[in-house]
Amino acid sequence: MHDSSLIYGLHILSPEYCATKYFLSLSSFFEDHFAILRYLDTERKDPYRYYTWTVTYGTRTVLDIPQTVILINGQFPGPNIECATNDNIIVNVINKLNEPFLITWNGIKQRRTTWQDGVLGTNCPIPPGSSWTYKFQTKDQIGTYNYFPSTAMHRAAGGFGGFNIASRSVISIPYPIPVAEFTLLISDWYKKGHQALKQNLDQGKALPVPDALLINGLSKVASFTGEKGKTYKFRISNVGISTSINFRIQGHTLTLVEVEGSHTMQEVYESLDVHVGQSVTVLVKLNSAVKNYFIVASSRFTKPILTTTALLRYAGSSTPPSLPLPIGPTYHVHWSMKQARTIRLNLTANAARPNPQGSFHYGTINVVKTFVFANTAGKINGKLRYAVNGISYVDPSTPLKLADWYNIPGVFSLNSMKTTPVNTPAVLGTSVVGTELHDFVEIVFQNNENTIQSWHLSGTSFYVAGYGDNVWNPSMRKRYNLLDAVSRHTVQVYPTAWTAIYVSLDNKGMWNLRSAIWPRRYLGQQLYVRVWNNERSLFTETDPPPNILFCGLAKRP
Structure with missing residues (x-):
């Protein structure tokens, strides 16, 4: 599997020598291949965590009525994944x-x-009655995340869960270690099932305000117990489909x-806004009177x-919580924007840092491309659709990644959408914008609508450089x-406002840039970013996995 001359070189060179020569511009050939072996060696040494998940429909009483939900191993919400930096995750999903x-x-x-x-831009879906195994590594990551269904409107029925990545024990964290932690999955919820919601959207009808909010799949009875004087970590994710949520x-x-x-x-906050698709982690010290809150x-x-x-619940308490509930913000858009600006990176914390190493000096890196993406709502063929720069995305039957890898024509055209807003009526299409590996890009999300937006980019994280009102222009960079x-990985854009991000596109592939507000994504508010270079190397991108699924025009070679 390995080049014999390279193996010989690794035997005679010490790690210290290799590291020194790397920074002294050692040949790119040796750099790339040494990195490949180091990556493969890391995969062998890092723990493997195996999961088998059976996905079914089931009945649960939600909002005091029986409803059909999506279960994973009989659980609603699904089981949490608990792992550490660089763990290898193997999940066999039985549909x-x-x-x-x-x-x-x-x-x-x-x-x-x-x-x-x-x-659907990268994977063929798992057919009914069959299974598929995901395999990936939590490379250089820590923190609070989640998973959920990406097909149809399944996300509105469940199938979501927490995904928590702890720091390695040898890496210090910049706060005292809490005595325990809790995962809170907060979501909006409809009494109508996901099929009825999908039918509404297919008919061109916008969804109404949800019927309720849930915490861990429950409307009012979830509870968390701790001891007075101790500090606890709360991992909070908004796994809903459309609603920003304030937590306190x-x-x-x-x-x-x-x-x-x-x-x-x-x-320190009295309350925090967590927008659709976002996750935060907070510490809570139980320093109040012994009772329930x-x-x-x-x-x-x-x-x-x-x-x-x-x-x-405080351990040992038999005193119920008392009214009134703590007051939260009401509409207050500017309150939320002001709070968002206070969330800043801890530059003194240890790894894992954003990749590539050094990109945290993002303010000094030259921007090679600027994209301005504006969301719109309108009608196409008499039905409601959402669009980005005049294109309302439609998933082709062949995943874009398969078409790109196997050179299948007729699936998409690169750069078929404008990268600045247009004033023409929206049309249906398959939007893919082209970038090169290691491009450093500025993306501006322009929201000309009166509703809040939430955007997610797969495959990487980005720096939230700025929020502002009205229409963005280059002077806003000040x-x-x-x-x-x-x-x-997910950022809000306030009504009639803009949000600007910087991103280092260091992860080769075909990555989904989408509205995290699921009805909008379902009706076209998404696109794909192709991060590409002209070499095939395991250092930059793996080959298709042996168990890859094929569909549409893609056939097994």
Whole structure:
């Protein structure tokens, strides 16, 4: 498997010598192949975690009525994945639904392997009655993430769970180790099933405000117990389909320590906005009187405001929580934007840092491309569709990645969409923008609508450089945070406003840039970013996995 001359070289050169020569511009051939072997060696040494998940429909009482939900191994929500940096994750998904199904790993970077991303642009769906095994590594990552179904409107029925990556024991964390941690999956919820919601969207009807909010699949009875004087870590993810959520705990403050893999400055908050698709980690010290307290989640930017509660129980307490509930923000867009600007990267924290190493000096890197993506809502063929720069995305029957890898014509045209907003009516299409591996790119999300947006980029994280009102123009760069902006995978864009991000495209592949608000994504608010170079190398991208599925025009070679 290995080049014999390279193996010989590795025997006679010490690691210290190799590292020194690397930084002294050792030949690119040796650099690349040494990195390949180091990567393969890392995979052999790092732990493997194996999971077998059976996906079924089942009945659960949600909102006091029986509803059909998606279960994983009989659980709603699904089981959490608990792992550590660089662990290898093997998940065999058995699809016992009556329709194709995929799971995507929200924020897991899938280093060098688009093939495991679990969206229809990169994977054929798992047919009913069959299985498929995901294999990927949590390379250089820590933090709070989640997974969920990416097909149809399955996400509105369940199938989601937490994905928590702990730091390796040899890597210190920039805060005292809590005595325990809790995973909170907060979501909006409809009494209508996912099939009915899908039918509404297929008919061109927008979805109404959800019926309620849930915490860990429950509307009011979830509880978490701790001891007075101890500090606990709360991992919080918004796994809903459309609703920004404010989170708070009665009588306690929240110390933010991590956002989607980035250690943050440890600001203290009374409450935190968590937008669709986002995850945060907070520390909570139980320093109040021994009794029980309300944990509150309430909707943001909706009328009416939806509220649900859980309980924080002090060990030994028999005293129920008391009303009133702690007050949260109401509509207050500028309150939320001001809070977002306070979330900053902890530049003194140890690994894992954003990749590539050194990119945290993002404010000094030259931007090679600027994309401005504007979302719009309108009608195409008499039905509601959402678009980006005039193109409402439609999934082809052949995944884009397969078409690209196997040179299958007629599936997509590279750079078929404009990379700045257009004033023409939206049309249906398959949008792919082209970039080169290691491009450093500025992306501006322009929101001309009166609703909040949430955008996710698969395969990498990005620096949230700035938020602003009205229409972005180049002079807005003067407002950017070019020093300690947080690095994350999902970012909100406020009504009639813009958000700017910087991203180092160091992960080769075909990556989904999508609205995290699922009805909008389902009706076309997404595109793909092709990160490419003209060499085939395991250092930059793996070959298709042996168990790859084929569909559409793609046939097994």
